[in-house]
Amino acid sequence: MTRSQLIIEVAQRAQISPKECDQFLRILTDTIQEYVASGEKITISGFGTFERRRRKATVARNPKTHEPMRIEEQYVAAFRAGSGLKEAVKLSG
Numbered sequence: 705m706t707r708s709q710l711i712i713e714v715a716q717r718a719q720i721s722p723k724e725c726d727q728f729l730r731i732l733t734d735t736i737q738e739y740v741a742s743g744e745k746i747t748i749s750g751f752g753t754f755e756r757r758r759r760k761a762t763v764a765r766n767p768k769t770h771e772p773m774r775i776e777e778q779y780v781a782a783f784r785a786g787s788g789l790k791e792a793v794k795l796s797g
Contacts, residue, residue: 740781750788757782 715725
């Protein structure tokens with residue numbers, strides 16, 4: 705499902721205009737991005753948790769040259785599914 709398809713679906717379910725839904729979705733994703741980037745954890749009960757994690761420095765191999773290359777320590781965005789989402793996915797299989 706694309707962002708546009710999601711907006712149409714949510715707008716229909718919420719009985720609001722797609723424009724209002726798009727604005728809400730932009731605000732929601734911008735807020736999540738801002739807080740996670742600053743190190744805050746966001747938990748949506750039953751859905752999941754968004755957080756920033758530190759990935760340690762490591763040595764990898766260049767797939768073309770097979771030369772070792774160092775990958776520096778960095779922060780990455782992470783999402784951990786909540787029990788409600790896990791159960792919904794499990795039952796849909």
